[in-house]
Amino acid sequence: MTSIETATFGAGCFWGVEHAFRRKFGSKLKRAEVGYAGGDAANPNYKQVCTGTTGHAEVLQVDYNPAELSFEELVDFFYRSHDPTTLNRQGGDKGTQYRSSILFHNEEQRVQAQAFTDRVRPKFGSAGISTIIEPVGQFWKAEDYHQLYLDHNPEGYQCPTHFERSWEKIEASNQ
Incomplete structure (x- = not known):
């Protein structure tokens, strides 16, 4: 029996996050959807989340x-x-909805996320890491037009911070 698990990440505008993860992992992602998590409002929509008053982050949720x-x-x-x-903040996108966050689904994910964060923290030098490790709470799927947005709109906005870096480049740029 195959066990499928779920992971949720906030890393700025969810269009670019989804695009990057799909490009990197392809069919290893059994499901990838953008949405909202980490907030208090029930059934939030994009306009509400963009105000920064719901507490939600724009997130990517994947099954693997x-x-x-x-x-x-x-x-x-x-x-x-x-x-x-x-x-x-990510690039020009500012607000708590663009926070860097790992939204854990269980204690094992929380422990693994914290251990990995502690291990890589020195690679970011004095810049530090602002990533929040927080419980996922309720995930609210974003409106349909946000799903696969950059696939449907290849000229659409993509945050300039969304690209794959090597650990060597990260260390070199933070010394």
């Missing part, structure tokens, strides 16, 4: 088979595919 793809591989890519050193 841990026999094919580990949670640590997902967290590793998460840190290498955005700027985790800026508080509530």
